[in-house]
Amino acid sequence: MNDRSPQPATAGVQEESLYEIRKKIYPRAVSGRFAAARWGFVWLTQIVFYGLPWLMWNDRQAMLFDLVNRKFYILGLVLWPQDIVYLTVLLIISAYSLFLFTAVAGRVWCGYACPQTVYTEIFLWIERKVEGERGARMKLDQGATTVRKVRLKLIKHGLWIALALWTGFTFVGYFTPIRTLGGEVVAGMLGPWETFWILFYGFATYGNAGWMREQVCKYMCPYARFQGVMFDPDTLIITYDQGRGEPRGARNRTVNAKAKGLGDCVDCGICVQVCPTGIDIRKGLQYECIGCGACVDGCNQVMDKMGYGRGLIRYSTENAVKKHYTEKQVVTHMLRPRILIYTGLLLVIIAVGAYSLSARVPVKVNVLRDRGNVSHDASAVEVENVYRLKIMNTEERDHHFRITVSGLKGLRMEIENQPISVGPASNRVVPVRLRAVRASGETGSNLIRFEVESLEPSARGTPIRISEKAKFIIP
Amino acid sequence: MSDFTNDLWSVYIAVITVVSIVACLVLLKAMTTRKMAPGEKAAVMGHVWDETLEEFNNPLPRWWMWLFYLTVFFSVAYLVIYPGFGSFAGTSKWSSKGQFEAEQAAAQARFGPLYEKYMAMDVKAVAADSQAREMGQRLFLNHCSQCHASDARGGLGYPNLADKDWLYGGDPEQIKASIRLGRQGVMPALAAVLGETGTKDVAHYVLSLSDGTHDSLRSARGAPLFAANCAACHGPDGKGNPTLGAPNLTDSVWLYGGGESAIIETLAKGRNGQMPVWGPILGEAKSHLLAAYVYGLSAR
Numbered sequence: 001m002n003d004r005s006p007q008p009a010t011a012g013v014q015e016e017s018l019y020e021i022r023k024k025i026y027p028r029a030v031s032g033r034f035a036a037a038r039w040g041f042v043w044l045t046q047i048v049f050y051g052l053p054w055l056m057w058n059d060r061q062a063m064l065f066d067l068v069n070r071k072f073y074i075l076g077l078v079l080w081p082q083d084i085v086y087l088t089v090l091l092i093i094s095a096y097s098l099f100l101f102t103a104v105a106g107r108v109w110c111g112y113a114c115p116q117t118v119y120t121e122i123f124l125w126i127e128r129k130v131e132g133e134r135g136a137r138m139k140l141d142q143g144a145t146t147v148r149k150v151r152l153k154l155i156k157h158g159l160w161i162a163l164a165l166w167t168g169f170t171f172v173g174y175f176t177p178i179r180t181l182g183g184e185v186v187a188g189m190l191g192p193w194e195t196f197w198i199l200f201y202g203f204a205t206y207g208n209a210g211w212m213r214e215q216v217c218k219y220m221c222p223y224a225r226f227q228g229v230m231f232d233p234d235t236l237i238i239t240y241d242q243g244r245g246e247p248r249g250a251r252n253r254t255v256n257a258k259a260k261g262l263g264d265c266v267d268c269g270i271c272v273q274v275c276p277t278g279i280d281i282r283k284g285l286q287y288e289c290i291g292c293g294a295c296v297d298g299c300n301q302v303m304d305k306m307g308y309g310r311g312l313i314r315y316s317t318e319n320a321v322k323k324h325y326t327e328k329q330v331v332t333h334m335l336r337p338r339i340l341i342y343t344g345l346l347l348v349i350i351a352v353g354a355y356s357l358s359a360r361v362p363v364k365v366n367v368l369r370d371r372g373n374v375s376h377d378a379s380a381v382e383v384e385n386v387y388r389l390k391i392m393n394t395e396e397r398d399h400h401f402r403i404t405v406s407g408l409k410g411l412r413m414e415i416e417n418q419p420i421s422v423g424p425a426s427n428r429v430v431p432v433r434l435r436a437v438r439a440s441g442e443t444g445s446n447l448i449r450f451e452v453e454s455l456e457p458s459a460r461g462t463p464i465r466i467s468e469k470a471k472f473i474i475p
Numbered sequence: 476m477s478d479f480t481n482d483l484w485s486v487y488i489a490v491i492t493v494v495s496i497v498a499c500l501v502l503l504k505a506m507t508t509r510k511m512a513p514g515e516k517a518a519v520m521g522h523v524w525d526e527t528l529e530e531f532n533n534p535l536p537r538w539w540m541w542l543f544y545l546t547v548f549f550s551v552a553y554l555v556i557y558p559g560f561g562s563f564a565g566t567s568k569w570s571s572k573g574q575f576e577a578e579q580a581a582a583q584a585r586f587g588p589l590y591e592k593y594m595a596m597d598v599k600a601v602a603a604d605s606q607a608r609e610m611g612q613r614l615f616l617n618h619c620s621q622c623h624a625s626d627a628r629g630g631l632g633y634p635n636l637a638d639k640d641w642l643y644g645g646d647p648e649q650i651k652a653s654i655r656l657g658r659q660g661v662m663p664a665l666a667a668v669l670g671e672t673g674t675k676d677v678a679h680y681v682l683s684l685s686d687g688t689h690d691s692l693r694s695a696r697g698a699p700l701f702a703a704n705c706a707a708c709h710g711p712d713g714k715g716n717p718t719l720g721a722p723n724l725t726d727s728v729w730l731y732g733g734g735e736s737a738i739i740e741t742l743a744k745g746r747n748g749q750m751p752v753w754g755p756i757l758g759e760a761k762s763h764l765l766a767a768y769v770y771g772l773s774a775r
Binding site for chain 1: 612613616620621622624625626627628629630631633
């Protein structure tokens with residue numbers, strides 16, 4: 001920074017307002033390979049999202065995140081807050097997948113699977129069914145307020161709100177058993193938090209997919225902004241083949257373009273009209289581009305009609321366009337160190353996560369020493385320490401535990417009747433009294449071990465045995 | 476304390492609050508510039524950095540200003556609804572104590588029926604019920620185990636609740652009274668009365684009562700001293716008095732240690748045992764369940 005004294009404004013500087021009022025985008029409907037792929041993802045993600053909470057697993061909901069009781073049911077698995085590490089693993093896997101997919105094929109997540117894209121696609125479909133195609137919608141918005149316009153808008157927003165509320169309801173159904181929730185909605189007995197979250201999630205869906213649309217991607221989404229650093233010249237992006245397309249110009253089908261000195265671009269503007277973020281891909285890669293491929297589908301249709309080859313706009317890489325790679329060369333360039341490292345790391349994390357999940361012991365034990373009375377004399381030669389063992393059974397079946405202790409010579413344990421039964425997905429606190437001859441250990445703290453063993457195997461058939469460290473104090 | 480409840484302080488706080496809010500409003504008004512006309516260009520402040528970087532004097536974004544106005548509105552609404560404006564309690568009459576009591580009432584409504592079932596039952600019958608025992612154990616671990624230990628066997632100065640020996644009696648009613656009303660066990664300091672030799676003599680007499688190792692000469696000298704100073708509470712035969720909580724000295728149970736030195740310390744300096752009053756904290760139903768749990772510990 002230069003700390004010069006103030007100077008008068010330079011004459012002739014063009015001042016420009018940095019704030020721009022949004023110009024509403026009316027994406028034109030498009031069909032083709034990539035549109036079909038996107039609809040495939042819409043169906044896949046939404047069938048999973050709306051359907052999953054209705055599935056049952058034995059006598060309970062298959063997917064339920066019970067926040068009140070802090071138990072997270074995922075199919076046959078019951079996770080407790082102590083298992084938070086698996087959430088971390090899941091997030092790391094998601095992050096690395098994002099890095100990998102972005103480095104390989106750009107913003108494919110944005111273009112096909114992101115909820116913002118998916119819900120916008122569904123909301124647009126409703127809009128199209130009610131108000132008609134792009135031209136009709138533009139005319140309707142510009143036209144005077146007529147009974148027809150009001151009616152169409154009411155229908156559209158009514159459908160949007162209904163879908164948004166159902167989405168909110170489904171979302172809350174992951175946290176409150178959805179069948180109970182449905183009953184509460186019908187009976188009008190929803191709790192205040194359930195009401196809030198249904199409305200809030202519904203409002204977010206309605207607002208983001210109905211009104212905000214591409215603005216979420218352009219101004220709100222952080223991923224959209226930092227994805228640039230994950231790109232390199234060999235990343236698949238949507239490209240306009242400038243060498244082939246330019247100079248662009250309208251022409252009749254029968255005209256020989258070469259003779260007129262024209263490129264393949266007929267300047268029909270379809271690629272701009274179908275774009276959900278309202279950009280012109282022919283200007284090159286822009287940060288607004290979500291990589292959805294709508295312009296590719298649109299352009300290919302025009303090229304077919306004109307009898308030109310497909311792929312004037314296509315998924316390709318910066319290097320491929322510049323150096324005229326063949327498709328095979330594009331694929332070879334995908335196997336660059338960066339991709340291999342991402343893939344390697346991802347596989348390692350998935351393997352470690354899967355192993356740790358499969359080797360997870362479904363029982364946890366905490367040993368708590370009594371603090372009020374650290375140690376006391378049981379007799380002239382013996383010392384007594386009192387502990388609490390908190391046994392947590394995360395499985396949905398009864399377990400009976402046998403506790404043993406070792407670490408000091410002649411260490412004796414007094415405990416309520418063994419085996420100790422702990423009900424399904426619950427915990428139990430067991431007071432335990434240990435007694436040892438003063439001379440059997442050193443003055444101060446002595447390391448001992450509690451072994452907690454279940455008489456029944458786990459649901460997977462493996463034996464359950466846990467060893468917990470503890471201290472025995474001799475004053 | 477009248478200094479703090481004087482009305483002046485309420486007014487003092489209220490005035491500061493009003494002045495602050497008004498000052499915020501004035502500042503906001505002063506910072507709200509007019510909207511620029513279409514095509515009008517913002518003035519340049521005249522600072523230039525890095526050759527071309529200039530500072531424009533654009534008005535603050537309206538939506539942003541509105542957020543600030545909204546905070547003023549929020550604070551006024553808050554002060555009307557909630558307590559905060561001097562001693563004004565707010566239209567909602569909310570208080571943390573009230574919220575706590577409402578939550579307690581809700582918990583009472585939820586768990587009440589469960590407790591009522593046991594309230595209607597006799598302590599001995601409750602003690603035999605396995606679900607009640609689990610509930611009692613949880614209550615015990617939460618409220619009692621800090622002193623009496625997780626296994627209820629107490630420690631030095633804290634009675635063992637799992638044996639057959641009771642200071643204040645082991646009947647269900649007496650256990651319940653100990654929990655609800657608390658107990659105060661006072662052993663007076665007798666050093667001044669007995670003197671050093673006398674204390675030691677009485678200690679040996681006490682040891683002799685429970686057949687402990689003692690000096691028979693000292694114990695013989697201690698006997699009349701015991702009769703004069705100790706028998707009033709511990710009884711002429713040293714068997715104690717549950718009404719006063721005076722321990723039985725003829726058994727092998729010692730609350731503060733049964734060695735010679737420990738007994739001398741007890742005699743010389745006295746002891747103060749205190750069982751807190753739990754009735755108001757636990758309530759009738761939980762006291763009942765706890766009494767049953769404690770009763771069950773030694774009855775088993």
